[in-house]
Amino acid sequence: xxxxxxxxxxxxxxxxxxxxxxxxxxxxxxxxxxxxxxxxxxxxxxxxxxxxxxxxxxxxxxxxxxxxxxxxxxxxxxxxxxxxxxxxxxxxxxxxxxxxxxxxxxxxxxxxxxxxxxxxxxxxxxxxxxxxxxxxxxxxxxxxxxxxxxxxxxxxxxxxxxxxxxxxxxxxxxxxxxx
Numbered sequence: 001x002x003x004x005x006x007x008x009x010x011x012x013x014x015x016x017x018x019x020x021x022x023x024x025x026x027x028x029x030x031x032x033x034x035x036x037x038x039x040x041x042x043x044x045x046x047x048x049x050x051x052x053x054x055x056x057x058x059x060x061x062x063x064x065x066x067x068x069x070x071x072x073x074x075x076x077x078x079x080x081x082x083x084x085x086x087x088x089x090x091x092x093x094x095x096x097x098x099x100x101x102x103x104x105x106x107x108x109x110x111x112x113x114x115x116x117x118x119x120x121x122x123x124x125x126x127x128x129x130x131x132x133x134x135x136x137x138x139x140x141x142x143x144x145x146x147x148x149x150x151x152x153x154x155x156x157x158x159x160x161x162x163x164x165x166x167x168x169x170x171x172x173x174x175x176x177x178x179x
Contacts, residue, residue: 036166043131043162046117047172050133050160053120058105059156059178061088067179072153081153081178085110085137106156106176110137130165140175154178 004012058064062071062079069075071082082088085107087097098108101122112135117125140155159173 036168039164039166040168040170042128043164043168043170044172046125046128046131046133047160047162047170049119049125050117050135050162051158051172051174054106054109054135054137054158054160055174055176057103057108057176059176060107061105063105063178070178072178082107085139085156087111106158107137109135109158111135132163134161134163135159136161 059067059081060071061082063069063081064077069078071079082105087103087108088105090096090098090102092102093099098104099122100112100118101120103109103120112133114134115132116129117131117133119125136159138157138159139153140157141153155175155177157173157175159171162170162172164170
């Protein structure tokens with residue numbers, strides 16, 4: 001006769017079950033990780049938006065608009081650079097610290113921690129509800145030697161860390177030089 005025996009049928013079913021389980025596992029992992037590239041691209045766009053906002057601000061509270069006169073320089077009208085990194089006293093609501101809308105120099109952003117992220121006008125960024133943004137600003141010190149600076153406090157390193165909804169951290173950084 002030309003049929004299958006019961007043992008052959010059972011072995012075939014077991015082999016097919018193992019194959020289907022492997023295919024299902026691969027399919028599950030692919031589907032589970034499919035939003036990851038989109039979330040990472042959004043995190044990169046968010047990190048770049050924060051860096052763009054921060055690095056366009058003046059170097060220090062005591063720097064002139066547009067960078068002239070530079071603080072700690074021989075420029076006419078120059079003042080010493082501020083001694084602290086972080087928000088300054090609010091010009092409109094002293095003795096409170098500046099609000100986000102009043103940030104006017106790079107180091108005001110030091111210690112910023114936003115969840116959800118907001119823009120410079122205080123509006124929640126649409127589509128970023130489950131993201132977190134943290135900012136640190138430090139004097140670049142010897143890490144900026146390649147910039148040819150005479151003083152280690154003539155550059156600030158801005159680091160923006162964006163945490164995606166999946167918990168992945170993406171770190172972005174840039175220098176703001178006292179010019």
